[in-house]
Amino acid sequence: MLNLLRPAIGMAAVMTVITGVAYPLAMTGIGQGLFAEEANGSLIEKDGVVVGSRLIGQKFESDRYFHPRPSYAGDGYEGDNSGGSNLGATNRELVNGIKVRALDLSAENGNRPVPIDLLTASGSGLDPDISPESARFQMERVAKARNIPLNDLEELVAAHIEDRTFGLIGEPRVNVLMLNLALDEMSS
Amino acid sequence: MTTDLGQFALYCAILLACAPLLGGYMYRVYSGQRVLLSPVFKPVEKVIYRICGIDAQASQHWSRYAVTLLAFNAAGWVLLFAILRLQHLLPWNPAGLAPMSSDLAFNTAVSFVTNTNWQAYGGETSLSYFSQMVGLTMQNFVSASTGMAVAVAVIRGFAGRKVRDLGNFHVDMTRGVLYILLPLSIIAAIFLMSQGVPQNLNSYVDATTLEGTKQVLAQGPAASQIAIKQLGTNGGGFFNVNSSHPYENPTALSNLLQMVYILLIPAAFCFLFGKMVNDKRQGIAIFAVMAVLFVGGFAATYSAEKAGNALLTNSSKIIADPGNMEGKETRFGILNSTLWATATTAASNGSVNAMHDSLTPLGGMVTMLNMQLGEIVYGGVGAGFYGMLLFVVLTVFIAGLMVGRTPEYLGKKIEAREIKLAVLAILTMPIGILVFGALSATVPVAMTAVQDAGPHGLSEILYAYSSATGNNGSAFAGFGAGMPFHTTLQGIAMLLGRYGFIIPILAIAGSLGTKNVVPVSGGTFPTHGPLFVTLLIAVILIVGGLTFFPALALGPIAEHFAMLAGIAY
Numbered sequence: 196m197l198n199l200l201r202p203a204i205g206m207a208a209v210m211t212v213i214t215g216v217a218y219p220l221a222m223t224g225i226g227q228g229l230f231a232e233e234a235n236g237s238l239i240e241k242d243g244v245v246v247g248s249r250l251i252g253q254k255f256e257s258d259r260y261f262h263p264r265p266s267y268a269g270d271g272y273e274g275d276n277s278g279g280s281n282l283g284a285t286n287r288e289l290v291n292g293i294k295v296r297a298l299d300l301s302a303e304n305g306n307r308p309v310p311i312d313l314l315t316a317s318g319s320g321l322d323p324d325i326s327p328e329s330a331r332f333q334m335e336r337v338a339k340a341r342n343i344p345l346n347d348l349e350e351l352v353a354a355h356i357e358d359r360t361f362g363l364i365g366e367p368r369v370n371v372l373m374l375n376l377a378l379d380e381m382s383s
Numbered sequence: 384m385t386t387d388l389g390q391f392a393l394y395c396a397i398l399l400a401c402a403p404l405l406g407g408y409m410y411r412v413y414s415g416q417r418v419l420l421s422p423v424f425k426p427v428e429k430v431i432y433r434i435c436g437i438d439a440q441a442s443q444h445w446s447r448y449a450v451t452l453l454a455f456n457a458a459g460w461v462l463l464f465a466i467l468r469l470q471h472l473l474p475w476n477p478a479g480l481a482p483m484s485s486d487l488a489f490n491t492a493v494s495f496v497t498n499t500n501w502q503a504y505g506g507e508t509s510l511s512y513f514s515q516m517v518g519l520t521m522q523n524f525v526s527a528s529t530g531m532a533v534a535v536a537v538i539r540g541f542a543g544r545k546v547r548d549l550g551n552f553h554v555d556m557t558r559g560v561l562y563i564l565l566p567l568s569i570i571a572a573i574f575l576m577s578q579g580v581p582q583n584l585n586s587y588v589d590a591t592t593l594e595g596t597k598q599v600l601a602q603g604p605a606a607s608q609i610a611i612k613q614l615g616t617n618g619g620g621f622f623n624v625n626s627s628h629p630y631e632n633p634t635a636l637s638n639l640l641q642m643v644y645i646l647l648i649p650a651a652f653c654f655l656f657g658k659m660v661n662d663k664r665q666g667i668a669i670f671a672v673m674a675v676l677f678v679g680g681f682a683a684t685y686s687a688e689k690a691g692n693a694l695l696t697n698s699s700k701i702i703a704d705p706g707n708m709e710g711k712e713t714r715f716g717i718l719n720s721t722l723w724a725t726a727t728t729a730a731s732n733g734s735v736n737a738m739h740d741s742l743t744p745l746g747g748m749v750t751m752l753n754m755q756l757g758e759i760v761y762g763g764v765g766a767g768f769y770g771m772l773l774f775v776v777l778t779v780f781i782a783g784l785m786v787g788r789t790p791e792y793l794g795k796k797i798e799a800r801e802i803k804l805a806v807l808a809i810l811t812m813p814i815g816i817l818v819f820g821a822l823s824a825t826v827p828v829a830m831t832a833v834q835d836a837g838p839h840g841l842s843e844i845l846y847a848y849s850s851a852t853g854n855n856g857s858a859f860a861g862f863g864a865g866m867p868f869h870t871t872l873q874g875i876a877m878l879l880g881r882y883g884f885i886i887p888i889l890a891i892a893g894s895l896g897t898k899n900v901v902p903v904s905g906g907t908f909p910t911h912g913p914l915f916v917t918l919l920i921a922v923i924l925i926v927g928g929l930t931f932f933p934a935l936a937l938g939p940i941a942e943h944f945a946m947l948a949g950i951a952y
């Protein structure tokens with residue numbers, strides 16, 4: 196029995212030290228040295244205040260801003276409480292919710308049909324992006340609320356479209372927070 | 384569509400290029416040959432063996448190998464359980480999180496020791512940095528290395544001629560961690576950090592949003608855990624929503640790397656096998672079987688998600704293209720979400736980059752079926768390969784029955800003992816999924832965990848027990864698995880699904896190892912040609928299909944037709 200236990204406990208202890216302490220701490224050291232910004236959460240500061248993270252979506256409800264996708268992270272875009280709707284495809288709450296939302300958004304945005312990503316909740320509830328179609332879909336509303344020419348907004352949105360990596364990997368998208376930051380800058 | 388095909392082709396090409404190289408490297412590691420990293424790790428190995436009182440030269444009989452493994456896993460379980468229960472007293476807990484309840488800690492410790500990494504808790508709301516790093520990251524490594532060690536020992540039995548022993552568990556386990564998992568994890572962790580995955584011990588950050596509200600941004604040493612969670616087919620996320628979290632998987636490139644890592648070692652095992660049995664064609668045949676099932680599964684999931692939710696696609700107010708986006712991230716879209724969903728369930732990884740509960744009924748069914756087939760389509764690291772060997776044994780037996788000849792595999796006669804053990808192992812899947820699932824569907828308190836009404840509710844139960852027994856760890860996350868009934872029963876299912884495979888397959892290997900090799904003759908059924916590949920695929924699908932079709936018909940298939948008929952629940 197003892198000749199079984201000693202190696203078992205010893206191995207558990209040694210492996211804890213190597214893989215549970217040394218490895219993550221070494222990675223933390225390397226990250227802080229080489230990629231300090233990324234390893235600390237890609238935070239964005241404005242006038243010395245952290246306004247969010249480039250990677251984490253946040254709530255926008257005012258007409259003056261582009262809106263993100265619906266979120267089930269807590270009460271919506273809670274950065275310490277990620278979550279999706281997890282509703283099944285035939286769930287009445289899901290289907291009816293999306294249909295009502297489609298009517299509302301369409302009415303707010305010139306009665307056009309709504310891109311599906313703007314109607315559906317992301318997996319994380321923290322999706323920082325919307326599709327380029329969803330950004331263009333909202334332009335008219337934002338232009339009106341801010342009283343700026345639509346042309347300027349078209350240029351701004353176009354400049355914020357991130358294409359597929361190497362033209363192949365991932366999907367084209369627009370980071371809502373970055374777009375809205377640029378929007379504030381343009382207006383001021 | 385063209386870019387989707389291109390991305391899929393790129394993914395397959397990377398895997399096809401890397402898996403044989405890694406397989407060759409792993410062969411050298413496990414056979415104790417010198418590799419590039421030997422000068423670094425050989426001395427470390429020696430120190431480890433001395434500290435732990437291990438005789439690295441001693442080879443073990445299969446039963447000794449199994450007992451050593453069980454003792455090591457038991458020690459790991461006790462350690463992790465203690466950490467989770469005591470995290471409020473331990474350091475690195477800036478969010479001041481409370482200890483885990485005992486049933487949840489039991490479930491979590493079993494989950495990580497068995498390489499399942501089912502998470503009945505939310506990472507950022509339940510676990511301190513100490514628990515994540517010292518407790519979970521460590522088990523991510525050793526549970527993966529345990530599975531790899533078993534597979535290597537099993538292959539030694541299949542390959543050996545009149546050998547009594549299968550190798551030394553401690554040595555295999557240690558080498559797997561040091562030479563394979565650790566270097567590959569370091570590479571991935573550094574790359575992930577460059578893409579924006581956090582790696583710090585900071586407190587959660589308070590941000591003031593543009594609209595002036597407060598947003599708390601969870602932080603932590605995420606990159607180091609995510610690297611090994613993918614590589615070791617563990618899948619347990621740092622944050623609640625796993626790799627759909629933008630901190631856990633921020634870019635298209637981080638996503639590609641993580642997807643490659645999910646299948647890398649499981650695919651490499653086919654080539655390692657070819658080298659160990661000294662016949663590359665045998666490994667390639669098994670790789671082909673896995674590839675056919677994988678590509679088929681992907682095609683089905685992709686087309687289901689692309690077609691979207693039929694209850695929404697007919698509305699004039701909705702632009703239904705690109706497909707079902709509920710639970711999916713914009714940066715990944717349909718292709719990367721479905722490719723990931725197929726890979727992660729085929730490989731018993733269980734990490735997700737989209738919410739499986741919100742997949743279309745047929746898309747969800749494929750992910751479920753991948754697990755129910757026994758997690759052998761590449762499968763878990765090591766675990767997928769030894770699981771596949773069970774089906775190989777069964778297939779040569781059936782082929783033998785057809786022609787009235789004693790079945791052989793790699794020149795070894797497959798006899799009653801091996802078949803009995805193989806069937807015993809294969810039966811653990813229906814017990815864990817159907818028996819436990821049926822129990823959950825009948826006990827009222829268990830049913831309160833079900834979120835969705837209609838057939839999808841049954842799918843949630845089926846998925847949960849498929850995931851636990853298959854040691855996958857992904858979830859239809861609407862299912863409230865956090866209650867004591869399910870944490871306990873799921874814990875038992877995970878133990879059954881892990882050791883119910885490991886012990887019989889080690890016994891089979893032990894028994895085959897002692898046998899002599901029969902020379903190839905005109906009557907030998909070749910196990911490397913297309914005929915064998917087809918037969919093996921058929922056996923897997925028939926066994927899986929016959930066992931699970933009735934349950935799937937009542938769950939996802941019924942839901943699919945309800946959806947087409949315009950019915951919501």
